[in-house]
Amino acid sequence: MGKYLLRYGVLTYLALLLVVPIGLVAYRTFENGIGPVWDALTSPQAISAIKLSLLITAIAVPVNVVFGVATAWFLSRRKMPVPWLVNAMINLPFAMSPVVIGLAVYQLYSRDGWIGQHLFAENIPFLFTWRAMAVATMFVSLPFVVREVLPVLDELGTEQEQAAEMLGASALQSFFRVTLPAIRWAVIYGTILTVARALGEYGAVNLVSSNVVGQTLTLPLYVQNRVSNFDPTAAYSAGLLLAVISLLILSGMTMLGRSGRKEDTV
Amino acid sequence: MSINVKDVSKSFGDFHALRDVTVDIDPGQLTAVLGPSGGGKSTLLRIIAGLETADEGTVFIDDADVTKVAARDRGIGFVFQHYAAFTHMTVWNNVAFGLKIAKVDKKRTRERVSELLNLVHLDGLADRYPSELSGGQRQRMALARALAVEPSLLLLDEPFGALDVKVRQELREWLRRLHDEVHTTTIFVTHDQSEAMEIADQIIVINNGIVEQAGAPNELYDHPANDFVMGFLGPVTTLGSALVRPHDILVSCAPGSGAYQATIERIVSLGFETRLVAAPTSGGPPVTVQLTRREIGDLDLEIGDTVYLTAHSGRKPSARQSNPIDVSRPATAQTG
Numbered sequence: 001m002g003k004y005l006l007r008y009g010v011l012t013y014l015a016l017l018l019v020v021p022i023g024l025v026a027y028r029t030f031e032n033g034i035g036p037v038w039d040a041l042t043s044p045q046a047i048s049a050i051k052l053s054l055l056i057t058a059i060a061v062p063v064n065v066v067f068g069v070a071t072a073w074f075l076s077r078r079k080m081p082v083p084w085l086v087n088a089m090i091n092l093p094f095a096m097s098p099v100v101i102g103l104a105v106y107q108l109y110s111r112d113g114w115i116g117q118h119l120f121a122e123n124i125p126f127l128f129t130w131r132a133m134a135v136a137t138m139f140v141s142l143p144f145v146v147r148e149v150l151p152v153l154d155e156l157g158t159e160q161e162q163a164a165e166m167l168g169a170s171a172l173q174s175f176f177r178v179t180l181p182a183i184r185w186a187v188i189y190g191t192i193l194t195v196a197r198a199l200g201e202y203g204a205v206n207l208v209s210s211n212v213v214g215q216t217l218t219l220p221l222y223v224q225n226r227v228s229n230f231d232p233t234a235a236y237s238a239g240l241l242l243a244v245i246s247l248l249i250l251s252g253m254t255m256l257g258r259s260g261r262k263e264d265t266v
Numbered sequence: 267m268s269i270n271v272k273d274v275s276k277s278f279g280d281f282h283a284l285r286d287v288t289v290d291i292d293p294g295q296l297t298a299v300l301g302p303s304g305g306g307k308s309t310l311l312r313i314i315a316g317l318e319t320a321d322e323g324t325v326f327i328d329d330a331d332v333t334k335v336a337a338r339d340r341g342i343g344f345v346f347q348h349y350a351a352f353t354h355m356t357v358w359n360n361v362a363f364g365l366k367i368a369k370v371d372k373k374r375t376r377e378r379v380s381e382l383l384n385l386v387h388l389d390g391l392a393d394r395y396p397s398e399l400s401g402g403q404r405q406r407m408a409l410a411r412a413l414a415v416e417p418s419l420l421l422l423d424e425p426f427g428a429l430d431v432k433v434r435q436e437l438r439e440w441l442r443r444l445h446d447e448v449h450t451t452t453i454f455v456t457h458d459q460s461e462a463m464e465i466a467d468q469i470i471v472i473n474n475g476i477v478e479q480a481g482a483p484n485e486l487y488d489h490p491a492n493d494f495v496m497g498f499l500g501p502v503t504t505l506g507s508a509l510v511r512p513h514d515i516l517v518s519c520a521p522g523s524g525a526y527q528a529t530i531e532r533i534v535s536l537g538f539e540t541r542l543v544a545a546p547t548s549g550g551p552p553v554t555v556q557l558t559r560r561e562i563g564d565l566d567l568e569i570g571d572t573v574y575l576t577a578h579s580g581r582k583p584s585a586r587q588s589n590p591i592d593v594s595r596p597a598t599a600q601t602g
Contacts, residue, residue: 159350162317163408165337166344167364167415177363181354 022243029236040237045214049222049238052130056205056218057198060137064194068145069187073179075146076153077161090146098140102207105136109208128210133218136204141197148190152183188256196249200242267328267418267451268293269314274323276309283309285475287323291468296445297453298462300498301472307455310472311421314453316340327419340419343412343450347424349404351396357383357407358392364415382410385444402433409441413448422454426461434458438465459499463487471495503554506546510577512556517542517565518574525574528553530567544573 029037040046071090080086093101109116109127119126126132160182164174180187202220209216217225219242226235269291276284283306291297299307312318314325316337324333332340352360361382365375383389386406396404405425412420425441426434442465445452456462462469463483471478471486471494478498479491490496493509503512506526518525528544531552540562542555553575557565567573 159346159348160352162337163344163346163350163352163411164363164367166315166317166342167411168338168367169363170338173367178352182352184354 025236025239025243028232029240032233036233037237037240040234041241043234045217046222046234046238048214049217049219050241052133052216053199053218053220055130056134056137057195059134060141060198061191061194063138064141065145065187065191068142068190068194069149069180069183072146072149072153073175075150077158090143092143093140094143098201098203099207101139102136102204105132105139105204106207109135127208128216130216132208133205133216136208137198137201140201140204141194144193144197145187145190148186148193149183152186153179156182185256189253192249192253192256196246199245268326269419269451269453270326270329271310271314272324272326274310274313274320274325276306276313276318276321282475284313284320287472287475287477289470289477289480291451291453293451294449295451295467296442296465297468297470298466299453299455299470299472300459300462301457301478302498303457305473306475307457307472308423311423311453311455314419315342315344315421317344341415341417343415343417343420345405345408345412345420345422345425347427349396349401349408349428351404351408353396355395356392357388357394357396357399360396360407361410361414363411368415378414382414385413385447386410400433401429402437405429405437409444413450417450420450420452422452424455424457427456434461441465463499471498473498501554501556504551505553505575505577508577512541512554514578515553515555516576516578517555517557517561517567518576519565519571521574522576525576526553528573528575530569530571530573533567533569542567542573544575546575547572 041050071086074080075083075086106127107113109119109132111117111120116127156179160178161174164178165171169177200220201218202224205218206221206224209218209221211217211221211225213222213225219238223235223238223242226232226238269289271287271289274284274287275282287306287310289310299310301307309318313320316332316335320333324331326332327340352363355363358379361379362375365378370378379392380389383392386409388403388407388410391399391403396407399407405428409422409425422441426437429437438461441452441454445465454466466483468481469483469486470480473494479486479495486495487499490499493502496502496509501512502509503515504510505515521527527547529547530542530544532541532543534541534543538559540557540559542557542562543552544555545552555575565573
């Protein structure tokens with residue numbers, strides 16, 4: 001009896017907290033049929049927001065994947081000075097509020113910031129443009145690849161790499177032919193999480209964006225902007241688009257996770 | 267290809283894995299590096315391979331100093347205890363790996379890989395993944411992979427250590443036959459003295475980071491340099507003050523000169539032979555004697571009988587005091 005109570009209690013909780021609100025968003029979106037939704041999503045402002053979100057994701061994700069794999073490799077295979085500190089630093093974006101991260105980027109690139117002063121002197125627009133927003137997004141989504149890859153690298157051990165070395169492979173050959181294929185599922189998993197975070201980030205980019213409709217609004221910022229401007233159809237449509245992307249990413253990940261695990265069990 | 271290791275020392279922290287080790291290996295031989303866990307034997311092998319660097323000393327391959335040569339440029343085949351199979355590659359691609367790295371042309375690679383898979387009896391399993399193979403098959407695949415690039419030296423680190431007894435027995439005989447076919451200079455590390463005795467041309471006994479003795483199996487068995495080697499290579503028992511092999515003790519029912527009087531405590535029949543445990547009248551630990559069936563039949567012994575024991579060969583305890591029976595020295599951090 002208690003078992004069932006707990007089981008359905010959990011299900012009800014999840015339903016009330018997740019399914020019902022998201023379902024309501026979907027309902028509200030299509031309240032007046034599909035026409036207004038299509039119009040809302042194809043307005044120049046919405047297109048601009050979609051494009052900017054994709055651009056920032058396209059910049060932040062590759063950088064974080066390469067950096068993340070490299071960092072994980074160094075943490076696992078070479079001696080890093082103060083590894084606990086490096087580890088803590090990588091976890092920082094997880095623990096810290098995105099607003100604080102936005103603030104840090106803002107501070108760094110403002111007119112009298114460390115980097116900002118040089119950029120302003122050279123007349124390079126950075127803060128309040130997509131560039132600063134990309135940097136903030138990179139910061140926020142940094143830990144995912146490292147966190148996914150590091151334990152897999154540790155688990156993998158160095159024997160296969162040593163075997164490759166004994167067979168004449170250089171360090172690079174060994175990495176690309178042996179290590180990378182062995183950790184590929186972790187890299188893909190980490191990449192997907194990074195994409196999800198980069199697309200959805202609100203707090204950090206909000207602080208370093210000029211918030212001009214049609215120019216410097218990403219999809220999440222656009223949703224907020226439409227809510228503030230009493231344009232519920234546009235807000236709901238953009239919000240639902242974000243939710244659908246997230247669901248696609250999640251289901252893709254679940255499927256990948258299944259096929260990946262099957263092959264790698266030794 | 268000859269191997270000379272000269273005065274090599276290696277420490278991990280304050281643990282001395284090897285101290286001033288000098289080893290000479292002639293071309294074409296199958297050499298066993300034998301010793302207890304943590305004795306330094308794997309470290310020696312990895313230094314020869316270039317996977318570890320010696321703190322001091324020199325490694326020569328064919329009289330060329332390779333101490334500073336990278337592992338991948340030494341032309342050495344290496345087989346790991348836990349196979350180190352490339353898990354995401356098929357058996358075929360595992361074996362072909364070294365050839366692809368060396369940019370051997372496709373046709374030659376195909377020929378060589380099928381030849382090797384045939385040699386290690388994995389012909390039908392080329393498309394399998396390592397996870398679909400048994401331990402013994404994985405190790406044969408690892409061997410084929412190491413042999414693919416035609417190394418002039420083959421090193422095997424406890425190659426059969428992770429396998430069960432029956433497979434281990436099969437594979438060791440098979441390794442001997444393989445060696446007789448390909449004649450590659452081969453060194454393998456083992457802690458199993460029967461494995462070393464059975465297939466090696468030469469045995470190097472390493473313990474506590476030093477070479478205790480090197481030589482042919484029979485030489486080591488019959489003329490051990492010290493108690494440790496004697497105890498490690500076969501069973502020993504103490505008769506009077508001498509260390510002897512249990513099968514080197516003569517049992518008689520009549521007293522003789524230099525014979526030790528003892529009382530039989532236990533008679534254990536092992537089928538083809540019989541083990542006697544006898545307590546010396548003069549005190550001290552019980553003596554173990556191994557007799558063939560025929561010998562025991564002639565004597566007609568029973569528990570409680572008084573017998574007279576003489577050693578027909580044996581050696582006095584050496585100055586270096588080491589306990590010959592207890593070869594499991596305190597386990598140290600580094601294995602091998």
